Amino acid sequence: MSSKYKKKESKSRSRSKSSIISEIMYPNKKVLYPEERKFFVKTSKIMGRYMVAKKDILPGEIILSELPIVVGPCAGCAVQCLGCYKNLEEESFVKCKSCNWPLCSYECSGINKRLGHSDVECAILRKTNSSKFLNYNDFSNIRSRLCAIVPLRCLILKKVDPKTYDLLLNMEHHNELRMNISEVWNNNQKNVVDTLIDDWGLTCFSEEEIHTVCGILEINCFEIGQQDRDIRGLYPTAFLMSHDCVPNTNHSDEETNYQLTVRASTEIKEGHPVTLSYAYTLQNTMKRREHLLDNKFFECYCKRCSDPSELGSYCSALQCPKCQSGLVLCDDPLNFDSPWSCTNTKKCPGYSITAKSMKLLLNRITQEADQINSNDVNSMELFLDKYRNVLHPTHYICLGMKISLCQIYGKVEGNLIYQLGDEMLERKIEICREVLGVLDVIEPGYSRIRGVTLYELHAPLMILLTRKLAGKSVTKLELKSRLKEISKCLTEATVILSYEPENSAEGNMGKAAAEALIQIKDWKKIVGKF
Numbered sequence: 001m002s003s004k005y006k007k008k009e010s011k012s013r014s015r016s017k018s019s020i021i022s023e024i025m026y027p028n029k030k031v032l033y034p035e036e037r038k039f040f041v042k043t044s045k046i047m048g049r050y051m052v053a054k055k056d057i058l059p060g061e062i063i064l065s066e067l068p069i070v071v072g073p074c075a076g077c078a079v080q081c082l083g084c085y086k087n088l089e090e091e092s093f094v095k096c097k098s099c100n101w102p103l104c105s106y107e108c109s110g111i112n113k114r115l116g117h118s119d120v121e122c123a124i125l126r127k128t129n130s131s132k133f134l135n136y137n138d139f140s141n142i143r144s145r146l147c148a149i150v151p152l153r154c155l156i157l158k159k160v161d162p163k164t165y166d167l168l169l170n171m172e173h174h175n176e177l178r179m180n181i182s183e184v185w186n187n188n189q190k191n192v193v194d195t196l197i198d199d200w201g202l203t204c205f206s207e208e209e210i211h212t213v214c215g216i217l218e219i220n221c222f223e224i225g226q227q228d229r230d231i232r233g234l235y236p237t238a239f240l241m242s243h244d245c246v247p248n249t250n251h252s253d254e255e256t257n258y259q260l261t262v263r264a265s266t267e268i269k270e271g272h273p274v275t276l277s278y279a280y281t282l283q284n285t286m287k288r289r290e291h292l293l294d295n296k297f298f299e300c301y302c303k304r305c306s307d308p309s310e311l312g313s314y315c316s317a318l319q320c321p322k323c324q325s326g327l328v329l330c331d332d333p334l335n336f337d338s339p340w341s342c343t344n345t346k347k348c349p350g351y352s353i354t355a356k357s358m359k360l361l362l363n364r365i366t367q368e369a370d371q372i373n374s375n376d377v378n379s380m381e382l383f384l385d386k387y388r389n390v391l392h393p394t395h396y397i398c399l400g401m402k403i404s405l406c407q408i409y410g411k412v413e414g415n416l417i418y419q420l421g422d423e424m425l426e427r428k429i430e431i432c433r434e435v436l437g438v439l440d441v442i443e444p445g446y447s448r449i450r451g452v453t454l455y456e457l458h459a460p461l462m463i464l465l466t467r468k469l470a471g472k473s474v475t476k477l478e479l480k481s482r483l484k485e486i487s488k489c490l491t492e493a494t495v496i497l498s499y500e501p502e503n504s505a506e507g508n509m510g511k512a513a514a515e516a517l518i519q520i521k522d523w524k525k526i527v528g529k530f
Contacts, residue, residue, distance in 0.1 A: 038063050039274055041240055048172065050242035051274040057264045059446050060499065063249060063274060065261040068233035069157070069164055071115045072150035074223065075191075077230035079142045082117040082149065083110025085229040090139055098122050100131035102142065115258060120156060121149075128200035147191040148200075150232065154213045155196075155205050164236075171239055173215030175208075177297045188214040219296055222260060224253050235260050243296070244275035245288055245304040246311070250447050251276065252500055263499055265445035281443045282403070284316040284396040285333045286359070301334060304442065308333055313441040315399060317392035323347035327392060330355075362397070365390075369397055375412055380405055394438050402431045403449070406456045417459050422467070425460040432457035448506055451496030455513050458489040462516075483523055490517040 038061065039051045057063065073080045078087045081104035082096070093102045096111075099122045103111065110116025125131065135141040157165040178184050193210045196202045220239040221232040233253070238260055241249065251262045268274060278296050279288035285305050292300050304311050308329040318328040318340070326344025328351075337355050342348035353361075365387065372379045380401050391398050409428040410417030420428070432453055439450050465482045468474035474482075490513050497510025 047242055047273075049240055051240045053268045053270050053272050053274055055270050057268040057274075059264050059266055060495065061264050063262045063264060064237050065259060066235055066237055068115065068235050068258050068260065069168060070150060070153040071224065071231060071233045071258050072153055073146045074230045074232045075147050075187075075218075077143070077146065079139045080146065080229065081108055081110065082121075083108035083113065084116060085110070085231045087229065090136075095131075095136075096122060096125075099125035101125055101134070102136075120160065121153065124152070124156070124202075128202065130200050133195075133199050144191050145195060147187075148195040150217055150234075151192050151210060151213045152196060152202075154217070154234070155202075155210070158205075158209075167236055168216060168234070169212070171216045171220045171234075173212045174219060174297045175212060175215055178211075178215050178218075181297075184218075185211070222251070222253075224258055231258075233258050233260065238262060241276045242273050243278045243292070243298075243300065243302075244273070245277055245279065245281060245285075245300060245302045246442055246444070247275045247277045247281070248272075248445070249274060249276050250445075250499075252448075252504075254501055255503065261499075263446065265443075265447050282315075282396060282399055282449075285310060285330070286316065286336070286362075287396070289333075289336070299334075305333060311441050313438050314392045314394050315396040315438070315442065317395060319389050319392060320344060320348060320351065321390070322351050324389070328353060330358075365397055369401065372401075374404060375408055377405065377408060377412060377415070393434065399435065399438060402435055403453070406432050406435055406453055409456075410459065418463065420460070420463075422464060425464050428460045429457065429464075432460075446496045446499070448496070448500065451493045451500075452506060452509060454489045454493040455497070455509050458486050458493070458513070458516065461486050461489070483520065487517065487520050490514075490520060 038054055038057055040054050041049050042052050043049050071085075073085060079093075079102060080087055081093070082101050083103055086104045088102055088104060093104060094106055095101065096103050096117065097106070101117070101122075103117065108117075112119055112122075130145075134145060154165075154168055157168065188211060189207075192214055193207050196205060196210060197207070217232070217234060221234050222238065224231040224233050238251070241262070248264060248266045248268050249262050250265045251260055253260050262274075262276075264274075279291045279300075281288075283291075289300055289305060292298060304313075308316070308331070310316055314327065316330060316333070320326040320328050320342040323342060323344050326342040326348055328340050328342055330338050330340050332338035339355060340353040340358050342351040369383060372383060384398060384401055387398070406428065409415075409424065409431075410420055415424075435453050436450065436457070439447065439453065443449060461482060465474065465479070465486070469479070493513040494510055494517055497506050497513060500506035500510060
């Protein structure tokens with residue numbers, strides 16, 4: 001073994017547990033693959049392996065749908081039930097009767113399930129006496145121990161499902177890069193490697209392979225989008241999609257079996273890469289590139305990252321404080337230390353801000369934004385007004401605030417949608433349209449956020465039209481135009497949100513959009529009698 005993975009001598013490591021896993025039966029897993037793949041895999045020195053469209057793919061088409069190899073708690077998550085991943089409180093949990101690890105209840109649907117607290121996992125945790133390292137009087141102690149659960153679930157496959165384990169090992173781990181990032185490497189050493197080998201005595205696994213599994217999980221896992229659970233899943237094929245800050249796919253996952261479905265959000269031409277964003281598309285270039293470097297260990301050079309204006313979305317732009325007319329943009333967005341300058345070189349020659357000063361400014365504004373209650377419409381509007389001469393209207397901090405406003409205008413008690421005055425309804429329309437304009441650039445096509453925003457837009461349009469009809473203050477031409485816009489919003493929202501899991505919030509919104517669309521057809525009959 002290489003010296004960089006040199007083993008530490010420990011008494012606990014003398015307790016060989018190599019027979020624990022192999023003596024426990026574990027059922028083989030079945031992974032779903034599409035019958036006819038719409039992609040093939042190419043390799044390049046820069047991108048490594050990546051997915052390419054085999055033929056033209058239309059928006060909404062399924063590219064792949066598959067079950068995960070493993071599922072489990074995210075690193076740093078709250079204390080979770082090992083079966084269903086529900087967050088647990090100190091007063092509301094039970095201990096597994098066999099291994100003494102935390103569960104939500106003895107009737108948990110995830111007990112004895114492959115993607116939950118399986119029999120084999122329970123037996124290993126029991127035979128290693130792992131629960132003696134859990135301090136139920138200090139939940140932070142249990143949180144650190146949860147970091148080892150998903151790596152253990154991967155390592156179990158080595159004994160019980162070697163073919164799937166080989167598939168897992170074929171994924172990128174970037175050990176050489178991660179080893180030089182002391183915080184990442186040392187955290188894995190302490191919370192995973194030492195836990196599995198020193199504390200639980202699983203000496204059948206080497207330090208090197210445990211670190212490799214940790215890297216594979218960090219680089220290739222998908223966050224699974226349950227609202228009250230912080231879960232990650234590793235999938236057999238989806239990891240092959242390459243990154244782009246303007247992705248051409250979107251994905252959803254099922255609540256019960258965590259099946260991941262990837263669809264085209266825009267048309268993907270034959271031979272073009274199939275992409276998703278490993279970073280949050282609604283952040284600015286600096287934040288996205290920092291996230292990708294810190295968490296995925298590469299620097300992004302896509303078109304959006306390379307363009308100071310972010311393809312005209314201006315998610316990074318500030319208003320120039322000197323000339324009041326120019327925009328402050330990064331001179332070289334691919335350089336973390338690049339200065340920022342005003343675009344109006346005639347009025348502001350030589351005006352510049354250092355990268356350090358820009359980060360300090362954005363951190364301060366972000367901290368202020370984070371203090372605002374998510375249902376406080378007035379505070380959000382006051383924040384936007386306060387920084388109207390500092391941040392561009394579509395700066396990512398403003399954009400995040402406006403997306404929240406799109407969704408809570410008309411949903412706060414005392415200010416429900418039918419109670420809003422015309423001015424507030426017009427404000428909701430204005431914000432929704434502004435958000436949609438940015439989404440057209442940075443997250444185009446059939447994206448979840450676009451479907452939700454279109455649905456939110458239709459409501460104020462409809463209410464204002466109803467009021468005008470009641471007051472007989474609308475022309476036939478205006479009525480036709482407004483009904484056409486509402487119908488278009490609902491039609492597209494229905495299509496996009498129909499792809500979401502049926503019982504999710506977005507899925508229910510899609511059903512509501514479909515019902516509202518039927519009602520619009522009745523409204524159109526009014527036009528003929530108007």
